[in-house]
Amino acid sequence: MYPDDKELLHLFRQPETREQAFTGIIKKYQEKLYWHIRRMVVDHDDTHDVLQNMFIKVWNALDNFREDSQLYTWLYRIATNESLTFLEQQKKRSAVSLSDVESNLSNKIMADRHFDSNKLEWKLQLAIQQLPEKQRIVFNLRYYDEMPYEEMSRVLETSEGALKASYHHAVKKIEDFIRNH
């Protein structure tokens, strides 16, 4: 069991327990954030880079974190932004179209040593990569992280109605993809 976020933030603000508290924050949220990023960028090494950069940014900005929002929400927002930035950089660096980036992500999925095209869970991963980036984020947060729309609205700074519509579109597209592949 990890201390609650308030306690961790309190400890972080004390110089003598700063690192210990930050270690606690990493340990508490690393897996959730890792999988959130991994589902966006697919490759493990890329995920590791994004996650590490993200936590370094958190270290730098945590002193200024006002507890208006939950730490968890704030961390998800940073992870999402870092993932999107990473994907944007990839697009610019390779000067390829969006569809090329998506097919590149699909190729990465198929390159996984456990990939099995007959298994629904892998088909689902391929289907997710066909979604536009923002629908992909909404789908992942709702489907995998089971995040309430209200909370997602705070993470993505978007109205709940828009998020619901986005999720519904994403689900329909994924269902179609799975049925037709």
Add this chain to the structure above:
Amino acid sequence: MTENSSDIWMEVPRSNVYTVPEWYFDTLPGHIMSHIRFSATLQTPQQTPYQVPTGYFDALSSRILSQVHLQAGASQQTVAGNKEVYQELQQLAPLLNTISKQPVFSIPENYFEVQLQMPVTVADTSTLRTLRVVRKVNSWLRYSAAAVVAGIMVTAAFVFTDNGGPAGNTSGNSTVKTGKSLDVKKEVSVLSEDEIVNYLSTHPSTADVSTSVTSVSPDIQHIVNDISEEEIRQYLKENSDPGEGLAKGI
């Protein structure tokens, strides 16, 4: 002795002492044949009009088991997870509720135990700040380098095309050179920083100048070293709130 025995056998009546059910022998062939036909039916595969996909029965048990696991996983997730999410998906696309949510991607063994300790073990403030500052400094250096190169180009154009003759020099040749110098200045002045940076990255010889400026310029390093933590924090605060930006407006 032999004769006596024969006599005895002669005296034994030849009638059958055993009885059989009435009509036994009449129905026996029918019984036997039906038994034979029945046995044959058991031994040969039964012909049916239905077709089964090749290998269907070979894979059936494993398919059933995987479905059982999936269902078990899905129901466990539902219990543990958010029922609202499950019910919403049940209405939208029930198929997705049957898919396991367990991560399918492979990660290095003990990744979470080992790898992510790293930022904390190096999380002494100086290292982390250095990482962050280096990135910012790099962009300052890039602009500084671009400015330096632009300056060099302007100066070189001025020096090599204009000998700095007095204003009264009215030779036609000098006038032409001065005219060239002014053109270069004018050209450079209208360039944006992005264009200059782009030019540097596509022309290795000039890019080398920027690299050398970046790597050896002690003045710039000195300036950077002189920046206080507070100023860096303030700069970071003003320029990058990591929790804001891209995700907004999804």
